[in-house]
Amino acid sequence: xxxxxxxxxxxxxxxxxxxxxxKPMIKIEGRPVLxxxxxSLREQGFKDIIISVSHxxxxxxxxxxxxxxxxxxxxxxxxxxxxxYFEKEPLGNAGALFKIRDQLTEDFLLLNADAVFDVDFRRxxxxxxxxxxxxxxxxxxxDHPYDSGLVFLDENQCVMKWSAxxxxxxxxxxxxxxxGLHVVSPEVLKCDIETPKIDLDRQLxxxxxxxxxxxxxxxxxxxKDMGTPDRYYQVCQDFKTGIVQQKNxxxxxxxxxxxxxxxxxxxxxxLRNIEQFELLPGAAEAVRAINNSGYLAIVVTNQPVIARxxxxxPELEQIHNKMETLLGEGGAFLDAVYYCPHHPDxxxxxxxxxxxxxxxxxxxxxxxxxxxxxxxxxDLSQSWMxxxxxxxxxxxxxxxxxxxxxxxxxxxxxxxxxxLLDFADSCLTNQ
Ligand SMILES: [Zn+2]
Numbered sequence: 172x173x174x175x176x177x178x179x180x181x182x183x184x185x186x187x188x189x190x191x192x193x194k195p196m197i198k199i200e201g202r203p204v205l206x207x208x209x210x211s212l213r214e215q216g217f218k219d220i221i222i223s224v225s226h227x228x229x230x231x232x233x234x235x236x237x238x239x240x241x242x243x244x245x246x247x248x249x250x251x252x253x254x255x256y257f258e259k260e261p262l263g264n265a266g267a268l269f270k271i272r273d274q275l276t277e278d279f280l281l282l283n284a285d286a287v288f289d290v291d292f293r294r295x296x297x298x299x300x301x302x303x304x305x306x307x308x309x310x311x312x313x314d315h316p317y318d319s320g321l322v323f324l325d326e327n328q329c330v331m332k333w334s335a336x337x338x339x340x341x342x343x344x345x346x347x348x349x350x351g352l353h354v355v356s357p358e359v360l361k362c363d364i365e366t367p368k369i370d371l372d373r374q375l376x377x378x379x380x381x382x383x384x385x386x387x388x389x390x391x392x393x394x395k396d397m398g399t400p401d402r403y404y405q406v407c408q409d410f411k412t413g414i415v416q417q418k419n420x421x422x423x424x425x426x427x428x429x430x431x432x433x434x435x436x437x438x439x440x441x442l443r444n445i446e447q448f449e450l451l452p453g454a455a456e457a458v459r460a461i462n463n464s465g466y467l468a469i470v471v472t473n474q475p476v477i478a479r480x481x482x483x484x485p486e487l488e489q490i491h492n493k494m495e496t497l498l499g500e501g502g503a504f505l506d507a508v509y510y511c512p513h514h515p516d517x518x519x520x521x522x523x524x525x526x527x528x529x530x531x532x533x534x535x536x537x538x539x540x541x542x543x544x545x546x547x548x549x550d551l552s553q554s555w556m557x558x559x560x561x562x563x564x565x566x567x568x569x570x571x572x573x574x575x576x577x578x579x580x581x582x583x584x585x586x587x588x589x590x591l592l593d594f595a596d597s598c599l600t601n602q
Contacts, residue, residue, distance in 0.1 A: 174217045177264050178284040179225035193227040195284040199410050202244045204287055209251055215292050218251040223267035225258040263368030265375055272360040283351035287406045288394040291420040298388045299354040305384040309352035312504035316346040328387050333380040343492040346504050350394040391467050391506035393418040414465040423550040427461045428540055430558030431472035434577055434591055443481050445490050453592035455501025460595035467506040471539040477512035478526035509539040535565030557594050
């Protein structure tokens, strides 16, 4: 499979870090960002690379050549084959694709070099093939969803709506942000767009929303825009500590499993109404610390209100949208949310019989943690379960996790903490 890397970005906002080199050539740990990315692609068997360059592109071409030489930084072979498309006139970020479309006869990877990433591309491509769409975009939850482009998905991960930064969005939304990595069918390029510049998102992808041909592969792997000096320094730090590579799903992950009610949001008994949902003080700060630590942040919550017929699944999803929106406003995000809709006891008015079962996911059973471990390649023995009740501790122990109780009771937990923030401050180590 070919890989097209869009490396023509000008990076004006990061010019205080480096003004005379193109953004993909900014160094991290002594090597250009683009070199780290090409190395990751090569390791995964993606060796046929086309790079579109423009502003200062000769610096990129001089450094990498045709990919058969050695790295000036390490003296080791790049081990790939690279060709270039040089944009003399700015064509927008998708214009070059139309210029090279004769070379793109099969599905290809399309990557934006403005972001730093380390992703299991085989898994991404496999998802694309299973869904059978024209384009699959890589999405994730990020720490600034309020000023990022969002997508809205159906239960099959099909993109129903595309919301650019400037579009009006609902009050509460799920944190699903387009990360700038794609698997694309050449079919998409079989159209003629008359404008001289072509914007990938607005002119090619957004029109596919709602057609059933655009899917989202949502993953907690490391993809971060380094468009501002602050973000650049954060990326450098994450490279140094190994977080960038560690979060590739080829590697075993570690997670903090979070209970919801009483851990993230104020406990109100059965939470039936979205107005009752209120984050606890320090919750966003704590989740932000988990996000920065290299652990995945994954909610696992019992919601028997579904089985009881008191909250519908769309209503529950809207409550979770509020949770994600409020956390996002605090610079924090969840990598996934799992809920158990079941309850074992039958015979109440209004209940939904299909959820009145003995399931394997209702805590204290560990089903949700085991499912997450399968979905995200998690090493449960390196993970934590944090909650405020005995069922949280028992579920964590049954899954083989370390456990932390928020409160004062004794349920044989490993740690006892005052709050989620106390947990983040005292139990997380970056190793
Ligand atoms: Zn269940």
